[in-house]
Amino acid sequence: MTTLRVTGLTKSFGQVRVLDGVDLVVPAGITAVLGASGCGKTTLLRLVAGFLEPDAGTIRLGDRVVAGAGRPVPPRGRRIGYVPQEGALFPHLDVTANIAFGLSSGRRSEAGRRRVQEMLDLVELPRDVGGRQPHELSGGQQQRVALARALAPAPDMVLLDEPFSSLDAGLREETGRAVARALRATEATAVLVTHDQGEALSLADQVAVMAAGRFLQVATPAAVYLDPASPAVASFVGHAALVPAQALAGSATSALGRVAIRGAGDGRVLLAVRPEQVTVTAADDPSALTAEVLEVSFFGHDATVRARVLGSAGPVDLTARVSATGVPAPGARIGVRVDGDVLAFPEDLS
Ligand SMILES: Nc1ncnc2c1ncn2[C@@H]1O[C@H](COP(=O)(O)OP(=O)(O)OP(=O)(O)O)[C@@H](O)[C@H]1O
Numbered sequence: 001m002t003t004l005r006v007t008g009l010t011k012s013f014g015q016v017r018v019l020d021g022v023d024l025v026v027p028a029g030i031t032a033v034l035g036a037s038g039c040g041k042t043t044l045l046r047l048v049a050g051f052l053e054p055d056a057g058t059i060r061l062g063d064r065v066v067a068g069a070g071r072p073v074p075p076r077g078r079r080i081g082y083v084p085q086e087g088a089l090f091p092h093l094d095v096t097a098n099i100a101f102g103l104s105s106g107r108r109s110e111a112g113r114r115r116v117q118e119m120l121d122l123v124e125l126p127r128d129v130g131g132r133q134p135h136e137l138s139g140g141q142q143q144r145v146a147l148a149r150a151l152a153p154a155p156d157m158v159l160l161d162e163p164f165s166s167l168d169a170g171l172r173e174e175t176g177r178a179v180a181r182a183l184r185a186t187e188a189t190a191v192l193v194t195h196d197q198g199e200a201l202s203l204a205d206q207v208a209v210m211a212a213g214r215f216l217q218v219a220t221p222a223a224v225y226l227d228p229a230s231p232a233v234a235s236f237v238g239h240a241a242l243v244p245a246q247a248l249a250g251s252a253t254s255a256l257g258r259v260a261i262r263g264a265g266d267g268r269v270l271l272a273v274r275p276e277q278v279t280v281t282a283a284d285d286p287s288a289l290t291a292e293v294l295e296v297s298f299f300g301h302d303a304t305v306r307a308r309v310l311g312s313a314g315p316v317d318l319t320a321r322v323s324a325t326g327v328p329a330p331g332a333r334i335g336v337r338v339d340g341d342v343l344a345f346p347e348d349l350s
């Protein structure tokens, strides 16, 4: 099991600084790198894999410095399996040849054949797909073959760049779980790049939240969601409405009235209100704030309602998670109540 340590990693393309002094430690297990499109995720993976050279900073794999001190170690010498964002399989090779591609034993040797079969078992594909061409596989099966190819040479570390982004929701979850099981079985250290929060929170041991070429927080899924390091992390990972407020002795007053808070002391704060902390009630509920429904998203198992709180302190938009039955219509008047403890940040942190 190898630990990846990235220190002060900087990379520009022309005038644009894509990574700006990035520090990251990836221990054994699965680390998800979560960030918006264009924030530098693929660039980070390509630097770690050795397809790009950093402008500054070092990359260590275990006790080896592979970039940043002297001559960089070439990609083949890094013992890294890479599943790229697009076009992962060689289209002219069958499944067996794809998986055996990086094996020194070759596909025809007994050891090579055995390894390919082991890999098909590991990624939970039937052995008889070995003779098929990539275009004869479903999208989910292709992703599993791409992972099998990356894992076949028993790398110390596996990098996966949005491996499930082309799959539909159901297949995505199933493939994600199978890939996570395969990664855990091999005990490789893995970095999984995604911009899907659910995927990051449910599959990874550690989540690294990235924005504009830096990491905002690197912690367990529960810590990133329940104790976000900043308002930016709170609103990016899971939704949160950010509302300015004045805090005193464990509660805060804002356009939402008075709510119990946690996380900040007295003074100006920013509240991060999660959808599950907002209850929708009747418009004439005297204990609730009056709001107008702006938008409704129906998910089947539940729904979210985006509503504008109407009050003297100026409008505030909140999102509520509600049960799938009795979802209000856009334009309707409703009551909303915010239940503490709402997360609060000192205002200067934003
Ligand atoms: N070879 C390159 N030459 C010039 N600019 C590049 C190059 N590679 C990436 N960039 C730019 O660097 C920025 C980060 O790109 P990168 O591919 O790392 O983003 P990403 O986080 O992987 O995004 P996505 O989620 O869309 O895949 C983008 O603005 C991109 O246009």
Ligand SMILES: [Mg+2]
Residues within 6 Å of the ligand: 041, 042, 043, 085, 161
């Ligand atoms: Mg990318």
